[in-house]
Amino acid sequence: xxxxTTFLDTLLDLWLDASFWLIIGLFVAGILKVTLSNDKLSxxxxxxxxxxxxxxxxxxxxxxxxSCGVIPAAVGLRRGGASKSATTAFLISTPxxxxxxxxxxxxxxxxxxxxxxPIAATTSAIAAAFLVLITDKETLTPxxxxxxxxxxxxxGSHSCSSSASSAHSSQPKTESWLNKLWQGxxxxxxxxxxxxxxxxxxxxxxxxxxxxxxxxxxxxxxxxSPWAMxxxxxxxxxxxxxASASTPIAAGLMLAGVSPxxxxxxxxAGPATNMATLGIVRKELGTKALVSYLVGVxxxxxxxxxxxxxxxxxxxxxxxxxxxxxxxxLPPVIAWASGIALAVIIVADLWKxxxxxxxxxxxxx
Numbered sequence: 001x002x003x004x005t006t007f008l009d010t011l012l013d014l015w016l017d018a019s020f021w022l023i024i025g026l027f028v029a030g031i032l033k034v035t036l037s038n039d040k041l042s043x044x045x046x047x048x049x050x051x052x053x054x055x056x057x058x059x060x061x062x063x064x065x066x067s068c069g070v071i072p073a074a075v076g077l078r079r080g081g082a083s084k085s086a087t088t089a090f091l092i093s094t095p096x097x098x099x100x101x102x103x104x105x106x107x108x109x110x111x112x113x114x115x116x117x118p119i120a121a122t123t124s125a126i127a128a129a130f131l132v133l134i135t136d137k138e139t140l141t142p143x144x145x146x147x148x149x150x151x152x153x154x155x156g157s158h159s160c161s162s163s164a165s166s167a168h169s170s171q172p173k174t175e176s177w178l179n180k181l182w183q184g185x186x187x188x189x190x191x192x193x194x195x196x197x198x199x200x201x202x203x204x205x206x207x208x209x210x211x212x213x214x215x216x217x218x219x220x221x222x223x224x225s226p227w228a229m230x231x232x233x234x235x236x237x238x239x240x241x242x243a244s245a246s247t248p249i250a251a252g253l254m255l256a257g258v259s260p261x262x263x264x265x266x267x268x269a270g271p272a273t274n275m276a277t278l279g280i281v282r283k284e285l286g287t288k289a290l291v292s293y294l295v296g297v298x299x300x301x302x303x304x305x306x307x308x309x310x311x312x313x314x315x316x317x318x319x320x321x322x323x324x325x326x327x328x329x330l331p332p333v334i335a336w337a338s339g340i341a342l343a344v345i346i347v348a349d350l351w352k353x354x355x356x357x358x359x360x361x362x363x364x365x
Contacts, residue, residue: 003212011208014108014248018204020338021107022244025100029064030188032099034180045082045090053129056086057122060094062102064188066195066242066271070094071280084136084285088293089129091281095271096121100196101243108251110322112312113260120268120304128296136288189345194353197346199245207252220257228262229305233298236269243271251323260319261309268301 044055065073070091078087097118106114222228241249250263273294282290312319 007208007212010211011204014204014207014251015343016335016339017107018104018200018248019342020334021103022100022200023338023342025064025098025103025244026188026192027185028062028099028103029192030184030186031181032062032064032184033187034184041077041090045077045086046080048083050085050126050130050133052083052086053089053133054126056082056089057093057125057129060090060092060125061097061118061122062099063094064098064100064192065094066244071277075280075284078284083133084289085129085133087285088132088281088289088296089125091277092128092272092293092297093121093125095243095277096124096268097243100192101247101271104244104247108247108323109254109263110319112317112319112322113264116304116308116311117264117267120264120300120308121272123304124268124272124297124300127300128293131292131296132285132289135292136286190349193345193349196242196244197349199242200248201346203241203245203248207248207250207255210249210252211255220259223257223259223262228259229265229302232262232265232305233269233301236266236301237273237294237298238275241270241274243267246270254319254323259309260312261305261307264308265301265305268304269298272297 041056041059044059045052060070063070074087074091074094077090078084082090102114102118105117109117222231225231246267250267253263253266254260278290278293281293285293311317
C-alpha cells in the first residue's frame with residue numbers, strides 16, 4: 001500500500017512539473033506551425049555542400065514534429081529538391097528536439113540537460129548529413145511529389161497535417177494575423193496533442209514506476225558500466241517514442257540514479273530512430289544514407305553521453321538540484337491550474353479518439 005501511495009505521489013509531482021512548460025511549448029509550436037511551411041523551408045534546403053544541411057538542422061530543431069510526423073514533411077522537402085544530406089539533417093534534428101520537448105526538458109531534467117539536449121541533437125544531425133554528403137554523391141533533381149507517404153507509426157491527424165504543411169501557402173493572403181494565430185493554436189492543442197497525449201501518459205507512468213519500484217543501486221551500477229552508453233543506444237534505436245514523451249522516462253531514470261550522459265543517449269537515439277523512420281530513409285535516400293544516418297545519430301549520442309558526464313563531474317553540476325528547477329519558479333496555484341488544464345485537454349483528446357461513438361478515420365492507414 002505504501003508503494004502505491006509513493007507511486008501516485010511521484011506521478012502527480014511529475015505531472016505538475018511538466019504541465020505548465022508543456023502548455024507553453026505547445027503554444028509556441030502553434031506559432032511556428034503558421035510561420036514555417038514546407039515551401040519556406042524548401043527554399044533554404046536546396047543546393048550543394050554542407051550549408052543547406054546546417055540550415056536544415058537548425059531550422060528543424062524547434063519544429064514540433066515527432067518521429068512519425070517528420071517523415072512526410074521530410075519526404076516533401078526531398079521531393080521538392082532538398083539534397084539527401086539536408087533531408088537527413090532535418091529528419092534527425094526535428095524529432096530529437098522541439099520547443100515542446102525543450103520546455104518539458106527544463107521542467108523535468110533541469111536547465112543543464114535542457115541546453116545540452118538541443119546542442120547534441122543539432123550536432124548529430126550535422127554529423128550524419130556530413131557523412132551522407134561524403135559517402136553518397138548525388139545530382140540534385142526534384143523527385144515526383146505525387147506518391148503518398150505511408151508510415152506504420154502514425155495514427156492521428158497530426159501526421160496527416162504534417163504531410164500537407166505546405167497547404168499553408170494556399171491560404172488567402174488577406175487572412176488576418178489573429179486567424180492565423182488561432183489556426184496555429186488549434187493545430188497545437190488538437191492535432192499535435194493527439195500525437196503526444198498517449199505517449200506522454202505512458203512516459204509519466206513508466207517514470208513513476210522506475211522511481212518507485214526499481215532499485216536505484218542497480219541502475220546506478222549499470223550506468224557506470226563502460227557499456228552503459230551503448231546499452232542505452234540499443235534500447236532507444238528500435239523504439240518509437242516522441243521527444244516530449246521520452247523526457248518523463250529520462251527523468252525517472254535520473255531520479256533513480258542513472259548518469260545524465262546515459263540518459264542523454266536515450267533521449268537522442270529514441271526519438272530519431274525507429275523502424276518506420278529507418279525504412280523510409282532506406283527507401284527515399286538509399287542504403288548508404290541509412291548507414292550514415294545510424295552512425296551519425298548513435299555515434300554522436302554516445303560521444304555526447306561521455307562528454308555530458310565529463311562536464312557534470314568537472315564542473316560539479318548538481319543534477320539532483322536541477323531536477324526540481326521548475327518547482328522553484330512556479331507558484332503552486334499555477335502548477336495546479338496548468339496540471340488541471342492539461343488533464344482536461346488530454347482527456348478530451350483520448351475520449352474523442354477512443355469513444356465507441358466516434359467513427360475513426362485515418363489518412364495514414
